[in-house]
Amino acid sequence: MHDHTSPEPVALPLGGGISRADDHAFLQRLIRTLDSSHPAPDRLAASFLARFGSAGMALSAHVGALDEVAGRETVLPPLLAVVTEAALRLYRARVRRTDILAxxxxxxxxxxxxxxxxxxxxxxxxxxxxxxxxxxxxxxxxxxxxxxxxxxxxxxxxxxxxxxxxxxxxxxxxxxxxxxxxxxxxxxxxxxxxxxxxxxxxxxxxxxxxxxxxxxxxxxxxx
CATH class of the missing domain: 3.40.140.10 (Cytidine Deaminase, domain 2)
Structure with a gap:
């Protein structure tokens, strides 16, 4: 039986950079949210960071590359692709509103x-x-x-x-x-x-x- 209780929110720093620990916590929470039955979200989050270097680079990776890390038996790669598309749309909207120079x-x-x-x-x-x-x-x-x-x-x-x-x-x-x-x-x-x-x-x-x-x-x- 798996615990379906929502994980506690991960507090990310608003000023300055995001640390590797913050990225790990975010990825772990994202994995639990997208696949509540995953047996080892902590280990998979660490594997993503080891392969891609950051949460942002993991989310922008190809589904095939995600498959190599997560394994084809999980539903995570295509779900992460949806998250990536949502992030790209947010980026694009921000770029549209912002002076490129700024x-x-x-x-x-x-x-x-x-x-x-x-x-x-x-x-x-x-x-x-x-x-x-x-x-x-x-x-x-x-x-x-x-x-x-x-x-x-x-x-x-x-x-x-x-x-x-x-x-x-x-x-x-x-x-x-x-x-x-x-x-x-x-x-x-x-x-x-x-x-x-x-x-x-x-x-x-x-x-x-x-x-x-x-x-x-x-x-x-x-x-």
């Missing part, structure tokens, strides 16, 4: 959640208005583990249709670090040059990889 950390966290565990390369574009508010977040290309096709003129055509004046480009490096390749830099500068002709500014290009992000603007590659 919310860089949140923007990078959102992109990490969207693409951090993708096994193929994706290229996204965030289309912004003059005041840096999000008009649309669209996937503009998918490819292989180390390449996704990018068509600058299609990006600009979409920007003009949306009335966007600024862009944030984003893609992931599934197989490595987030530092840009020479091809990444060349492609970004090409898009920026075409944008200038159309009065559309490439504000930043953010690469997601290996749990970290790389901002072209912060690195001085875009001015």
């Amino acid at each position: 919310g860089q950390a949140g923007l990078e966290a959102y992109l990490q959640a969207c693409m951090g565990h993708e096994v193929i390369e994706q290229f996204r574009v965030l289309f912004l208005d003059e005041d840096f508010h999000l008009l649309a977040d669209e996937l503009m290309g998918t490819g292989t583990v180390n390449h996704s096709p990018v068509y600058p003129r299609e990006i600009m055509r979409r920007a003009l249709k949306l009335g966007a004046r600024r862009l944030v480009l984003a893609h992931n490096h599934p197989a490595g670090q987030p530092e840009p390749s020479s091809a990444d830099i060349e492609m970004t500068l090409r898009i920026a040059q075409i944008g200038k002709l159309m009065q559309v500014t490439v504000h930043d290009h953010i690469i997601v990889g290996n749990g970290r992000t790389h901002s072209f603007r912060a690195a001085g590659l875009l001015i």
Whole structure:
């Protein structure tokens, strides 16, 4: 017989970072909530942290990767996928309400959640208005583990249709670090040059990889 009593709420710190102990407590509570009959939520929470590094990265992982840790006999992976989708929608709503310049950390966290565990390369574009508010977040290309096709003129055509004046480009490096390749830099500068002709500014290009992000603007590659 299993105890179906709701677990006590986990108090997370509102200021500053979230510790590994907080992440463990949160994951343990989430596992108990989604699967009250799970025999060892404490051990599974620890396994998620060992594999993914944090609760956030665990929740953004693919169902297949979650299956490898949780085991296929549990219902947890697909339920966690629903939780992840809910979190992404909350992130997206927050990004829409926030000036991108004032919310860089949140923007990078959102992109990490969207693409951090993708096994193929994706290229996204965030289309912004003059005041840096999000008009649309669209996937503009998918490819292989180390390449996704990018068509600058299609990006600009979409920007003009949306009335966007600024862009944030984003893609992931599934197989490595987030530092840009020479091809990444060349492609970004090409898009920026075409944008200038159309009065559309490439504000930043953010690469997601290996749990970290790389901002072209912060690195001085875009001015």
